[in-house]
Amino acid sequence: MGFMALKTPLCVFFPLVIQILGIESNIGVNYGMQADNLPPPNEVAKFLLDSTIINHIRLFDANPDTLQAFAHTGIAITVTIPNDLIPQFTNFTFAQEWIKTNISSHVHSTNIKRILVGNEVLATTNKLLITNLVPTMQTLYSALVEESLEHKVQISTPHSLGILSSSNPPSTGRFRPGYDDHILRPLLSFLRDIGSPFLVNPYPFFNIGSNDTNLNYALFRSNSGVFDEYTGMNYTNMFDAQLDAIFCAMKKIGYDDVDIVVAETGWPSQGDPDYIGIDPHSAATYNANVVRHVTSGVGTPLMPNRTFETYLFALFNEDLKFGPSYERHFGLFGPELIPVYDIGLLRPNMAFSGPPNSFICCFMIIVIMGWLFG
Template sequence: MSKELISMLSSRLIAVISFFLALTLVRGFEGTIGVNYGTVANNLPPPAQVAHFLLESTVINRVRLFDANPEILRAFAHTGVAVTISVPNDQIPDLTKLNFAQQWVEDYIQPHTPATNIVRILVGNEVISTANKLLIVSLVPAMETLQTVLVAASLDRRIQVSTPHSLGILSNSSPPSTGKFRQGYDTHVIKPLLSFLRDSNSPFMVNPYPFFDCSPDTLDYALFRPNAGVFDENTRVFYTNMLDAQLDAVFSAMKLLGFDDLEIVIAETGWPSMGDATQFGVDAKSAAEYNGNLMRHVTSGVGTPLMPNRTFETYIFALFNEDLKPGPTCERYFGLFRTDMTPVYDIGILRPTVAAAANIEHATCLLVITVGLLIIKNHG
């Protein structure tokens, strides 16, 4: 067999193997990776187009909304995409009232389910970190009232109720084994909240952002790059990335209150692809590194040092760059995609295209034909 023929066969075989490895990776991501679908922009594509794009062109089959936009909910009807919707913070006090909660469910849930696969309602976002006393004391009662309405409507087995938290709920997080909830909130708010989540079989949801906690010295640690690691004297383990340390600090705080059996869901995490000149590590390369490594890590089944052998349902922030978001430049560039739905960078979220599949199929046919001809020739 000539060297040229061997080379041709090898290249085609590599192409075939690479394609099927890519398919394996895609299947591994499905079901656990979601995205935050924010709408603070004036140039977003229509929701129906977004839903079709996510379903047909990406491995994302979970989305989190920051409201309960009816147009978006209709767009995801009959797609099977798992949709998480939100009650805005300012409606939390009203949600403690049964009549308001009933009307909210009638307006935003019942017209859309089961056609739209609504799986979770989030009551507010980072409520405890607002330091708004009315919102904080109303949080758990609002969740309980909403759950009562869902039970009455026979929707409680289909739809969970939870609320996401920033890591500001922790008074201590380093080392991770000493994680503790803020005093006062721990027993009066968080413990009743955890009890509600356990009783309703719902997850505890957090928004860990290594981006906001890292320094130039810990950038590699935040991006899952090779680094010296951080040693926890109490557990005698090394942490090789900041996300694991953040999650284990939350786990330790939950364990301290007796709730280490609850599932933890990452409601938000991400990395911006652009920022101000004074910021470090803010570029498309770093964003691709973080989100790509994040996806591989949370779906690997490795877990964390204190929560081994598990995967984490994770929602990347965000689907699109949002040009109307206030604050520093980076706040407007967390998107995986531009508003024309082209990727800002490639982290394996796009499915193998039909064209790529066709090329591989063609290469496979050529490979089979070539091998067949060689066999005939050698035995002729």
């Protein structure tokens, strides 16, 4: 029987193979809660654990009830300190008490992986927040050291691509004047010293304009690509171009050895009619292609043979968010925990009591492949 005669789409079995082999995914999801119709965190945690292959979650706060809901799930949690609290954390006593209350008291049962200081702080143009960003990160790290958690919990902060003054073609990527020397150089130096990644929020959706050619480029569809005459590289998707522009900016100031993590990326499934490419099919296309691409090991033209820890935005549609209507429709799931569209994040209804041995792994794969192609 040929490949085209599959009884069931292969994507249905891909999550099962991941579960059988115990392969840890680099894919996470942002769990925002600006909505009045969401299920409680304990239901969300159970759903993610039992029904999906999602094993990384980013929270936009450090709510203790949410952290408790994810206890004993093994799901890796990233918590966030809101922007408006940043200045308070330059006080070591305050930072130490926050770490004890929000991290130390949960970390033995909840898999807290990372603390993010604010979100897109440089984009706020708030001088108080910007000048306190690195000192806050340093103080929090010192508080983690006091609790002997510096090797378990990372510190970082995510950035919009607005930190770049130039990005097209990617090789011209550089940080905005004033940010590179005064903020980003000490920030990257600190991240290098503590072994934490540089986090960015690339959104090709915001750069497509009204051009169908740009839409194909943004969605990883067939297109002629964008040629970078300085490197001789041809880019066939905007996501790679955005990451390489960040990489070039980091390289120009000597920090291209710091890992890059995609803290947010996504595509809305609904919005105002004056935007092109806002529909469930386009959203599914983008997110599925991002997942495939960042986990493939192909990397980008300037960062080949790499995978990227990547967090899709977002877990839910959030009906209380401000701004254009598309801002409320980035969710992968509705409040009833039904997918808005399917990109292969759901697992089959099959439970295993523990990691199987290698013989069972091979046997199950043979059975599955025989059923598919036999």
